[in-house]
Amino acid sequence: MNQLWSSVDTAMGFVDLVYSEIIFGHHSSLLDGAEMIRSVTKEEVVQAANKWELDTIYFLTREGEEE
Numbered sequence: 886m887n888q889l890w891s892s893v894d895t896a897m898g899f900v901d902l903v904y905s906e907i908i909f910g911h912h913s914s915l916l917d918g919a920e921m922i923r924s925v926t927k928e929e930v931v932q933a934a935n936k937w938e939l940d941t942i943y944f945l946t947r948e949g950e951e952e
Contacts, residue, residue: 892898
C-alpha cells in the first residue's frame with residue numbers, strides 16, 4: 886500500500902503511474918487502487934499462493950561458512 890502512495894511522491898513515479906495506465910488501458914484513481922488492494926481477502930491470497938510452483942531454492946550463508 887505504501888508503494889502505491891509513494892508512486893506519486895516524485896515526478897518520475899507519477900510518470901510511471903500514468904505510463905502504466907496508458908499501456909494497460911486501465912484508468913483509475915489511487916483511491917480506487919487502494920480500495921482494490923484492501924478488498925483482497927485472505928482466502929484469495931491463499932488461493933493464489935497455492936497456484937505457485939516452487940522452482941529454485943537458494944541457501945544464503947556468510948562468506949567462508951560451510952553448509
